[in-house]
Amino acid sequence: MERRNNIRLREEQDAAYRAALEADQARERQRKEEQEGLEREAAEAERKRKEEEEARERAAREAAEKEAALVRMRQEKALSLGTEPEKGPDVTQVLVRFPSGERKGRRFHCTATIQSLYDYVDSLGSLEVESYSLVSNVPRVVYGTEKLSWSLKKAGLHPQASLFVELNS
Structure with a gap:
């Protein structure tokens, strides 16, 4: 009888240990998933930030190139006009x-x-x-x-x- 009680007690302790171990493992899995989710969100936010920064830089570069092209075009057109002629019949x-x-x-x-x-x-x-x-x-x-x-x-x-x-x- 005592032996049976010991076996039953041992089985209950083993079951309680397994349940506690499973609960710990479940908490650890959940913590890992949450951590991975946070890391994914942070990586996504960083990717978006970089994309926005690159888009701003690209827009600024394109605007500067367009302005430089306009300045060049103005200079070329001014040069193509030549010197202003003096007053005369023609x-x-x-x-x-x-x-x-x-x-x-x-x-x-x-x-x-x-x-x-x-x-x-x-x-x-x-x-x-x-x-x-x-x-x-x-x-x-x-x-x-x-x-x-x-x-x-x-x-x-x-x-x-x-x-x-x-x-x-």
């Missing part, structure tokens, strides 16, 4: 009025093209838009892409012209 005086109210004037040879007027406006860097038209007021004439190759004389702008910049939407 020289056209052009005044350009910007949407801001600012006015800029320059002399061109009467054989210069409408494109050279656009190059001049572009070289000034006064506009933040890429699409605009040069327009005369009276009579209203839009000097658009179909007239870019026209000389100032052919376009009726010689000996002097006053144009305004009309922004295209």
